[in-house]
Amino acid sequence: MITFYPGPSKVYSSVEGYLNDAFRSGILSANHRSPQAMTLVEKTIDLLKEKLRIPPQYSVYFVSSATEAWEIVGQSLVGKGSVHIYNGAFGQKWAEYTQKLVPSTSRFKFGIDEAFDFEQLSDSEADVVCITQNETSNGTQIKTLSQLKTDALVVVDVTSSLGGIHLDFTEGDVWFASVQKCLGLPAGMGLMICSPKALERAKQLNDQRFYNSFLFIHENFQKFQTHYTPNVLGIYLLCRVMEQVPDIQSIDQKIKTRARDFYEFLEKCNLKPLVQNQTQRSDTVIAVKIPEEQLGNLKQKANSQGITLGNGYGFWKNNTFRIANFPAIDDWEFDELKDFLVNLYQDYSDFQNLQD
Numbered sequence: 001m002i003t004f005y006p007g008p009s010k011v012y013s014s015v016e017g018y019l020n021d022a023f024r025s026g027i028l029s030a031n032h033r034s035p036q037a038m039t040l041v042e043k044t045i046d047l048l049k050e051k052l053r054i055p056p057q058y059s060v061y062f063v064s065s066a067t068e069a070w071e072i073v074g075q076s077l078v079g080k081g082s083v084h085i086y087n088g089a090f091g092q093k094w095a096e097y098t099q100k101l102v103p104s105t106s107r108f109k110f111g112i113d114e115a116f117d118f119e120q121l122s123d124s125e126a127d128v129v130c131i132t133q134n135e136t137s138n139g140t141q142i143k144t145l146s147q148l149k150t151d152a153l154v155v156v157d158v159t160s161s162l163g164g165i166h167l168d169f170t171e172g173d174v175w176f177a178s179v180q181k182c183l184g185l186p187a188g189m190g191l192m193i194c195s196p197k198a199l200e201r202a203k204q205l206n207d208q209r210f211y212n213s214f215l216f217i218h219e220n221f222q223k224f225q226t227h228y229t230p231n232v233l234g235i236y237l238l239c240r241v242m243e244q245v246p247d248i249q250s251i252d253q254k255i256k257t258r259a260r261d262f263y264e265f266l267e268k269c270n271l272k273p274l275v276q277n278q279t280q281r282s283d284t285v286i287a288v289k290i291p292e293e294q295l296g297n298l299k300q301k302a303n304s305q306g307i308t309l310g311n312g313y314g315f316w317k318n319n320t321f322r323i324a325n326f327p328a329i330d331d332w333e334f335d336e337l338k339d340f341l342v343n344l345y346q347d348y349s350d351f352q353n354l355q356d
């Protein structure tokens with residue numbers, strides 16, 4: 001079965017061997033404060049920094065999920081208030097979860113075909129700005145934060161783009177993701193990448209209320225330990241995958257080229273990307289619009305050919321399907337998807353210009 005589901009998504013096929021290696025290495029039974037475990041944590045962080053080009057002064061922490069990162073930010077990094085900028089379901093959920101923790105939470109919604117105008121934030125009192133860089137629910141992305149001029153802490157959800165595109169980490173203070181999307185791993189772990197300014201903020205606020213209070217996490221990671229018994233298997237697999245993958249620059253090129261090709265292919269097939277404005281389209285999650293009455297048939301036919309399409313999500317549940325363009329997915333799998341769509345839409349016979 002080929003899957004284009006954008007999370008959980010296809011894991012690298014090499015993970016099968018890594019699972020066996022993990023078992024045989026003995027790491028799964030090792031104490032998480034043992035030298036063996038600490039060495040693994042340190043090595044994994046070093047590899048992440050090298051392969052993803054994370055600035056040396058930034059810190060990397062392992063947590064359980066992106067959802068947990070939303071909560072850690074709300075608990076430990078928001079002082080006066082947070083402002084949430086979003087156009088889809090994940091950004092909205094983040095704002096809702098934060099609202100439960102932080103009374104002063106404000107929101108800026110924008111349309112899926114619009115570029116957000118960061119000028120709108122100029123009167124904001126908030127000391128944390130929350131941005132969903134790649135909105136998995138609708139296939140949009142904010143390509144750069146260079147227009148954002150603020151003294152607030154900038155926190156960026158890159159759950160469905162980290163590991164797929166080259167991010168300029170200097171544009172933000174906290175970047176987080178879980179591993180089951182662009183990183184091509186089984187679910188059960190999240191990452192936070194934090195600037196010195198984020199640590200400063202945590203120290204000022206000195207939140208010590210929770211097991212996952214930021215400073216407590218930080219203190220543990222100073223020793224390459226974790227604030228609870230971690231997902232050692234997940235860390236091991238992440239380490240092996242980071243050893244295997246090329247530099248993010250070359251992954252970035254491959255993913256962006258494949259995205260451009262696939263968007264062009266869709267237009268040739270008269271299939272409409274949900275997002276009309278090319279500058280707002282995501283490279284890693286592609287949402288395709290389809291009449292509601294055709295959707296069930298399409299998914300079923302795909303399934304019978306061994307292809308799983310991603311369902312629509314939230315507001316777009318019934319009139320889109322989504323295609324993950326993640327690095328673990330091979331080019332031949334995209335070729336099969338294209339063959340399937342071409343044949344299907346030839347069957348519908350009301351589409352032209354299919355010769356490719």
Ligand SMILES: *Cc1c(COP(=O)(O)O)cnc(C)c1O
Pocket residue numbers: 007065066067068090132134135136157158159160178179
């Ligand atoms: C998947 C996703 C999340 C949630 O990830 P979990 O691993 O379920 O916590 C958050 N934000 C975005 C943008 C996502 O795509």
